[in-house]
Amino acid sequence: MAREWTVGEVAARSGVAVSALHFYERSGLIRSYRTAGNQRRYGSDVLRRVAVIKVAQDVGISLADIRAALDSLPEGRTPTRDDWGRLSAGWRDDLDKRIAQLKKLRDGLTDCIGCGCMSIDRCPLRNKEDRLGHDGPGPRRLVVP
Structure with a gap:
């Protein structure tokens, strides 16, 4: 049994x-x-x-x-x-996509999270004049397609 x-x-x-x-x-x-x-x-x-x-x-x-x-x-x-x-x-x-996303996040961040705040002039994710807002809400540059 x-x-x-x-x-x-x-x-x-x-x-x-x-x-x-x-x-x-x-x-x-x-x-x-x-x-x-x-x-x-x-x-x-x-x-x-x-x-x-x-x-x-x-x-x-x-x-x-x-x-x-x-x-x-x-x-x-x-x-x-x-x-x-x-x-x-x-x-x-799915896991490979998540890993790529995490690597991009790790390697692309300095002191912001890609929020498009436009307040950090040296941020590589800066979204001057909210140009990326036309593509939709949320972070755009850190998203792995």
Whole structure:
């Protein structure tokens, strides 16, 4: 028989708060079942799924994208190395874009955030006379297309 985990055991083992586990469950990221006494129980696969959620969240993957990826896995089976490779490959383009954005931000900033404030004459992101305002709101020069 496969090991069953209580919500407290999953929280302790995964390093995720009980409230976060409940949120993940309400969001469809993980599943539990109820015992005859109406207590939540999780299968062993939930630990790997929570690990995937944590890693994906740490790099900025949205919960909607995480849910879509986890939905592609067979229910009740611990995700494998091949599963993780497939999931992470699906996120690669988005992560590459984020990395490029962060590099541009790191390398292009001195003492402003590209806000177009026009008050820092030496800023490489200066937006004299708000010329970039015609292109829409928000920072324009630091956005990676």
